[in-house]
Amino acid sequence: HEFQPQYGVQLIFNETARSRLLCSAACSQNPSCRVFDYDSSLRRCRLFEADLTNGAIIKTASQTSIVGSVILSASLYASMYNQSCSTCQGNRYQTCSSTTNRCQCPGNSYWNGSMCPLQLFENAACSQIDACRSDLNLSCVMNSYGEFTQCLIGINLFTIFVYENLNTDKIFHFLIKLK
Numbered sequence: 001h002e003f004q005p006q007y008g009v010q011l012i013f014n015e016t017a018r019s020r021l022l023c024s025a026a027c028s029q030n031p032s033c034r035v036f037d038y039d040s041s042l043r044r045c046r047l048f049e050a051d052l053t054n055g056a057i058i059k060t061a062s063q064t065s066i067v068g069s070v071i072l073s074a075s076l077y078a079s080m081y082n083q084s085c086s087t088c089q090g091n092r093y094q095t096c097s098s099t100t101n102r103c104q105c106p107g108n109s110y111w112n113g114s115m116c117p118l119q120l121f122e123n124a125a126c127s128q129i130d131a132c133r134s135d136l137n138l139s140c141v142m143n144s145y146g147e148f149t150q151c152l153i154g155i156n157l158f159t160i161f162v163y164e165n166l167n168t169d170k171i172f173h174f175l176i177k178l179k
Helices: 020-029
Strands: 002-005 011-016 035-039 044-048 055-058 065-069 138-142 148-153 157-165 169-177
Touching: 002 035, 002 044, 002 065, 020 035, 020 044, 020 065
Parallel strands: none
Antiparallel strands: 002 055, 011 044, 035 044, 035 065, 138 148, 157 169
């Protein structure tokens, strides 16, 4: 088996390694790594910034390939999120923010109230402003009711709600592209 990411940008490492143990150790040392695959006949180690929500384990012709995954739970995050940096020093699940001096989610992940899932890709449903991959120019767009809805590319939106009360209440939603 091998891992097939949904997006090419999710491959963060593709090198040779002498063993699957060394490949899994490389994943463990990289805070962005959530999945790895290793083919012992090719000695190919690949690390991915992906999980099974945005990639899949597929069968291959190779009989020597395996897939490993980092298992995450809220208990890995809740006790240290937003605590002083000494709390998360040397921790792969949270990093020290140089601006706030607090433990925060690592790159391309976001705090959802209990843990740090990976940020979302284009057209994914989102429920908060930082849920989408900003490094890919994605933004979580609001609808006319002020609810976050979807990750869209190339749009930085500033939403203005204008309430007009005539005989009925009407809500107008204007989107202004910011440059």
